[in-house]
Amino acid sequence: MAKFPGIKDLKDLTSTIADSISQAPARQISIPEHYDYEPGHDHEFMARALKLAEMGRFSTHPNPRVGCVITKNGVVVGEGFHRVTGQAHAEIHALKQAGKHADGATLYVNLEPCCHHGRTPPCTDAIIKAGIRRVVIAMEDPNPKVNRAGISALQNAGIEVETGINTDSAHWLNRGYVKRIMTGTPWVTLKIAVSLDGKTAMENGESQWITSEQAREDAHRLRASSSAILTGIGTVLRDDPQMTARPASENNRSALAERQPLRVIVDSRLSTPTDARILSQPGEVLIVTSPSELSDAALYTQTNVEVTGCEMTGGSINLMALMEMLGEREVNNLMLEAGARLSGSMLQARLVDEIVVYMAPDLLGSSARGMFRVPGLDSIADKLVLEFRDVRRVGRDMRLTLSVKSDK
Numbered sequence: 001m002a003k004f005p006g007i008k009d010l011k012d013l014t015s016t017i018a019d020s021i022s023q024a025p026a027r028q029i030s031i032p033e034h035y036d037y038e039p040g041h042d043h044e045f046m047a048r049a050l051k052l053a054e055m056g057r058f059s060t061h062p063n064p065r066v067g068c069v070i071t072k073n074g075v076v077v078g079e080g081f082h083r084v085t086g087q088a089h090a091e092i093h094a095l096k097q098a099g100k101h102a103d104g105a106t107l108y109v110n111l112e113p114c115c116h117h118g119r120t121p122p123c124t125d126a127i128i129k130a131g132i133r134r135v136v137i138a139m140e141d142p143n144p145k146v147n148r149a150g151i152s153a154l155q156n157a158g159i160e161v162e163t164g165i166n167t168d169s170a171h172w173l174n175r176g177y178v179k180r181i182m183t184g185t186p187w188v189t190l191k192i193a194v195s196l197d198g199k200t201a202m203e204n205g206e207s208q209w210i211t212s213e214q215a216r217e218d219a220h221r222l223r224a225s226s227s228a229i230l231t232g233i234g235t236v237l238r239d240d241p242q243m244t245a246r247p248a249s250e251n252n253r254s255a256l257a258e259r260q261p262l263r264v265i266v267d268s269r270l271s272t273p274t275d276a277r278i279l280s281q282p283g284e285v286l287i288v289t290s291p292s293e294l295s296d297a298a299l300y301t302q303t304n305v306e307v308t309g310c311e312m313t314g315g316s317i318n319l320m321a322l323m324e325m326l327g328e329r330e331v332n333n334l335m336l337e338a339g340a341r342l343s344g345s346m347l348q349a350r351l352v353d354e355i356v357v358y359m360a361p362d363l364l365g366s367s368a369r370g371m372f373r374v375p376g377l378d379s380i381a382d383k384l385v386l387e388f389r390d391v392r393r394v395g396r397d398m399r400l401t402l403s404v405k406s407d408k
């Protein structure tokens with residue numbers, strides 16, 4: 001880090017870059033008087049807004065990821081992104097940076113601007129006051145407090161509004177937020193490490209480590225961008241995992257350590273050991289158990305640990321009720337990291353949206369454990385249908401990203 005005086009590690013560097021983008025004062029910019037408008041530029045500037053929005057992926061939870069670009073006669077005069085819930089939205093950072101250049105300018109934002117008093121004042125008021133002439137929006141905000149009311153507020157003030165630019169990318173970036181707002185349940189990503197022969201642990205349960213350090217570092221980034229991590233009591237008892245987002249080495253710190261996702265344990269008989277490592281790490285823990293076990297909840301004296309009861313079905317936690325409980329707790333993106341039993345049950349209940357498989361080029365043999373226990377698939381017609389979204393190499397392993405199709 002010698003090249004960056006005063007910056008100790010990558011976490012500092014991320015904050016410094018963020019500050020220079022979002023909090024910089026109005027710039028001295030020379031703007032051409034005439035500008036031949038080309039529609040293609042809308043896609044370019046929106047792509048930049050989406051890139052900025054992504055910079056908030058570790059920190060905006062439970063808010064959506066939003067980036068904003070302001071242009072005047074084809075020149076970028078302001079940029080910003082939403083960084084932390086409760087702090088200024090992307091539009092406000094970009095307007096501040098644009099200063100007087102915002103008058104008559106075009107504003108690009110990947111999500112419809114808010115028009116209500118939430119944790120911060122309405123962005124539509126600030127956009128109107130700044131004299132913005134045209135607003136380009138990638139997607140409407142499904143939040144019932146906004147849902148086209150932001151667009152109407154801008155139009156009523158005489159601002160030209162265009163929607164539908166780079167909409168698919170905008171949906172994908174905020175798929176967790178969109179799913180929770182529209183269905184009340186989180187977007188579920190099942191993450192699993194397997195060998196080439198599809199095994200996740202040896203017969204005796206040993207599974208550390210199947211994949212390389214690079215793959216595990218990548219998985220830590222996935223954890224960090226999740227609102228919560230869900231695991232089963234089987235994994236807690238066998239592996240005593242920490243389930244935190246952390247860099248693979250102390251020399252490689254990053255924004256990962258800024259916020260720990262909520263750790264959720266499915267444990268219907270309340271058998272999580274009180275000294276389990278998952279309970280003593282930074283961040284909150286939620287143990288989900290049968291209401292009949294709640295009398296023992298006081299055994300967990302740690303202030304970051306909550307024990308809660310959940311509806312039961314056939315002696316097990318009702319997984320749909322659990323998803324609704326997590327939705328009420330504003331969990332947008334849920335990462336499922338469990339063994340074959342809980343992962344299989346989540347798949348069988350059609351509660352998984354996406355699967356990320358880290359596959360090592362090794363064989364663990366026929367007695368090792370399989371990926372998912374999904375009973376009741378007796379013929380090819382019963383198969384669960386998945387679709388590859390992305391395939392790439394991470395270190396010596398492969399990372400396969402698949403969408404789970406809701407209908408066959």
Ligand SMILES: NC(=O)c1ccc[n+]([C@@H]2O[C@H](COP(=O)([O-])OP(=O)(O)OC[C@H]3O[C@@H](n4cnc5c(N)ncnc54)[C@H](OP(=O)(O)O)[C@@H]3O)[C@@H](O)[C@H]2O)c1
Pocket residue numbers: 191192193194199200201204205206207210231232233234235236238239266267268269315316317318319337338339340341342343345346
């Ligand atoms: N390779 C990998 O990526 C990876 C990742 C994680 C774990 N693992 C390995 O997986 C092994 C543990 O697997 P596991 O299957 O024993 O444990 P698990 O799936 O983590 O947890 C199983 C527990 O989840 C609960 N559960 C399962 N189905 C449920 C349902 N339908 N409804 C509600 N609760 C349900 C049950 O506990 P209750 O009924 O008591 O609630 C069950 O005993 C370990 O060896 C670990 O190393 C591998």
